[in-house]
Amino acid sequence: MKQQKQQYVTIKGTKDGLTLHLDDSCAFGELLQEIDEKLSTNYYDSGERSLIEVHVKVGNRYVTTKQEEELRALIRNKKNLVVxxxxxxxxxxxxxxEWKRETEIISVTKIIRSGQTLEVRGDLLLIGDVNPGGTVIxxxxxxxxxxxxxxxHAGYHGDQEAVIAASLMDPMQLKISEVTNRAPDSRGDGNTMECAYINQNNQIVVxxxxxxxxxxxxxxxxxRGIV
Structure with a gap:
């Protein structure tokens, strides 16, 4: 009995296009060959769509920039397909x-005085005051x-889910992502820690x-940062 060839590529059609699940233990060249064979059968139907989006999942395999380009070129050469x-x-x-730098909490103990700016890439935990004229980013x-x-200024790189919290919220200006709010009309009583965030109307509220x-x-x- 002829042994059935092992399948390294599984293709599933979804409402968003095609999803290619690739085996992460075989040689990369074998993947390319099987993708080429399977996509050449033209079994997929584009219907009324001029282009079909392809989502490639490579599992526990590191794909180099060159290999990414090879995958994209191979799929792009098939009719109506785009990665x-x-x-x-x-x-x-x-x-x-890089991910660690962008997500870790940086803890700083100091007073940010007028004219001073403190900027971090991830989250900032400041133990101290930000005086009028001082800036934290x-x-x-x-x-x-x-x-x-x-x-x-939180969410400096465009994170609209970022928040600003302070024991005493009495700012000159609040900014989250690209949304700016001048000093809020209502000031805290100093006894309750407050937070600022972007609401559903794309406005900063405290x-x-x-x-x-x-x-x-x-x-x-x-x-994790405080406990």
Missing amino acids: DTIESNVITKEQAL AGGNIFIIGALRGVA DRIQLLTHLRPNLTRLE
Whole structure:
């Protein structure tokens, strides 16, 4: 009996196009050959769509830039197909370090005085005050155990889910991503920690920090950073 050839490529059709699940233990050349064979059968039907998006999942395989280009070129050469995403469970050490820098909480103990600027790539946990004229900037969230009387800019790289929290919220200006809010009309009483976030109307609002549990249920880094 003829032994059946092992299948390294599984193709599934979805409402969003095609998804290619690739074996992560075989040689890359074998993948390319099987993708070419399977996509050449033209068994997929584009219907009324001029282009079909292809999502490639490579599993626990690191794909180099050159290999990505080969995958994209091979699929692009087939009728009506275009690669939308290539997803891998594996990243390089440099990518991991970059991710760590962008997501870790940076803890700083100091007073940010007028004319001074403190900027971090990830989340900022500042133990101290931000005086009028002082500025704090973070790629992620900003947590201030102290008074915020200056300027705070969270989500600097475009993260609209970022928040700003302070023991005393009395800022000159708040900014989250590209949304700016001047000093809020209502000032805190100094006894309740408050937070600022972007609401559904794309406006920055300030409210009790207890609301963060419901507003940002995935905000677990705050917990890890303080406990």
